[in-house]
Amino acid sequence: MNIGQAAKRSGVSAKMIRYYESIGLVPSADRLESGYRDYAEDDVHRLVFVRRARDLGFSIPRIQDLLELWGNTGRSNGEVRALAASHVSELEAQARKITGMIGTLRGLMTSCERAGHRAHCPIMDELADHHRPPPVRPKAKARTVAGRQENDTRGAGSETVGKSGREVVGR
Amino acid sequence: MNIGQAAKRSGVSAKMIRYYESIGLVPSADRLESGYRDYAEDDVHRLVFVRRARDLGFSIPRIQDLLELWGNTGRSNGEVRALAASHVSELEAQARKITGMIGTLRGLMTSCERAGHRAHCPIMDELADHHRPPPVRPKAKARTVAGRQENDTRGAGSETVGKSGREVVGR
DNA sequence: CCTAGGCCTTCCCATCATTGGAAGGTCAAG
DNA sequence: CTTGACCTTCCAATGATGGGAAGGCCTAGG
Incomplete structure (x- = not known):
C-alpha cells in the first residue's frame, strides 16, 4: 500500500x-x-x-528505545518498566510545574476579585513587583509577534513618548 | 547600564x-x-x-496584552482577570492531558509488574496492539535522533533485510 | 490516446522560545 | 598597548509538526 x-x-x-x-x-x-x-x-x-x-x-529517542525493546522479545519486561517509570516522573515534573502555575494564578485571581474593580489588580502588582508601569510602553516592532501587528510606521523617533497614535502592536 | x-x-x-x-x-x-x-x-x-x-x-502575545494593560491604569482589573482566567483554562487542559498519560502509564506498569518478568510486558502489548514485532527493526540512521546512535549492536540480523540497494536518504 | 485530478516525490519554510556560536567592535584594567 | 570581558549583528539548531511549491505517477473517463 x-x-x-x-x-x-x-x-x-x-x-x-x-x-x-x-x-x-x-x-x-x-x-x-x-x-x-x-x-x-x-x-x-x-x-x-x-x-x-x-x-x-x-x-522520539525514547520511542526508539521502545522499538528496540519490542524487537527484543527476550529481556523486555523490566527495561520497559524502567523506561515507563522514568517517563512518568518526567511527566509528573511537568504536571507539578503546571499545577504550580495554576495555583499561583488562582490565588492572584481570587485576591483580584476581592479587590473589586476599582483598585489595582493584584495580579499586575505581583507581576510588576509593585512598580509603576514604565512611562514608555512597547512601541516599535520588527519581526512581529505572531498574530498581532499591522503597519505602525513609527518613523523618526524624536518624540519622547508616542502619545499620539497607536503605539504598538495593536490588535 | x-x-x-x-x-x-x-x-x-x-x-x-x-x-x-x-x-x-x-x-x-x-x-x-x-x-x-x-x-x-x-x-x-x-x-x-x-x-x-x-x-x-x-x-508572548499574551504578555504583550498584559503589558498594554499594565500601562493602562484605567480599565485593568477585569480584563486582567479575564486574561488570567483563560490562561488558567489552557493550563488546566494541558494538565489534564498529562495526568491522563500518567494514569494510563501507571495502570500499564502495575499490570506489567503483576505479570512478572517472564511474560510479555503488557505495556508493549498495548503499544503494539497485540501484534508481533515486525521482523525488520529500525536500522539505518540519517539525520540521527538526538542523543542516541552508534554502538547500535544489532549485528545479529544481517539477514538480507536491505534488499534494495537504496540506502538512507542522505542528502 | 489524451486529459483531469488525485496521489506521490523531494525540498524549503514556519512554528515557539531559547540557546549557541562566529566574526568583529568596545571598554577597562594592567 | 595588550588582554580579556563585554558588546554588536547574523545565522543555525532545537522537537514535532504542518504548509506548500514544483514536478512525477497513476487511474478513470471521454
Whole structure:
C-alpha cells in the first residue's frame, strides 16, 4: 500500500511517516519502480506502535528505545518498566510545574476579585513587583509577534513618548 | 547600564532581551555612542514583569496584552482577570492531558509488574496492539535522533533485510 | 490516446522560545 | 598597548509538526 493508505491506517500523517523514516526511527520503506513508498501490514503496526507511544508523551529517542525493546522479545519486561517509570516522573515534573502555575494564578485571581474593580489588580502588582508601569510602553516592532501587528510606521523617533497614535502592536 | 547588567538584574538573558526587543515586546533600548544598549531602572522593571509572566506560562502575545494593560491604569482589573482566567483554562487542559498519560502509564506498569518478568510486558502489548514485532527493526540512521546512535549492536540480523540497494536518504 | 485530478516525490519554510556560536567592535584594567 | 570581558549583528539548531511549491505517477473517463 502507498503512504497515504499507511497514514490512514496507522493514524500517522504521511508527512510524519516520511519524517520518521528520515531520522531513522522506522526503516526505509520499500519503493516501487515508480519511486512510491510501499508499505506492508507490519509497517503499519510499527507506525501504530509509534503513534501510541507518542500519545503517551514519549519523545522520539525514547520511542526508539521502545522499538528496540519490542524487537527484543527476550529481556523486555523490566527495561520497559524502567523506561515507563522514568517517563512518568518526567511527566509528573511537568504536571507539578503546571499545577504550580495554576495555583499561583488562582490565588492572584481570587485576591483580584476581592479587590473589586476599582483598585489595582493584584495580579499586575505581583507581576510588576509593585512598580509603576514604565512611562514608555512597547512601541516599535520588527519581526512581529505572531498574530498581532499591522503597519505602525513609527518613523523618526524624536518624540519622547508616542502619545499620539497607536503605539504598538495593536490588535 | 548595559545589557549584561540588565540581564542579571531582571533574570532575563541578554539573548532574550535582544529577542524581545526585535519582536517589539519591549521598546528598543537607547544606545550609547558605542552602539551598546543602555538600560534604566524602568526597563529592568519591565523585563522582570515579562519574566514573571513567562514563569506563569503566559505566551508572548499574551504578555504583550498584559503589558498594554499594565500601562493602562484605567480599565485593568477585569480584563486582567479575564486574561488570567483563560490562561488558567489552557493550563488546566494541558494538565489534564498529562495526568491522563500518567494514569494510563501507571495502570500499564502495575499490570506489567503483576505479570512478572517472564511474560510479555503488557505495556508493549498495548503499544503494539497485540501484534508481533515486525521482523525488520529500525536500522539505518540519517539525520540521527538526538542523543542516541552508534554502538547500535544489532549485528545479529544481517539477514538480507536491505534488499534494495537504496540506502538512507542522505542528502 | 489524451486529459483531469488525485496521489506521490523531494525540498524549503514556519512554528515557539531559547540557546549557541562566529566574526568583529568596545571598554577597562594592567 | 595588550588582554580579556563585554558588546554588536547574523545565522543555525532545537522537537514535532504542518504548509506548500514544483514536478512525477497513476487511474478513470471521454
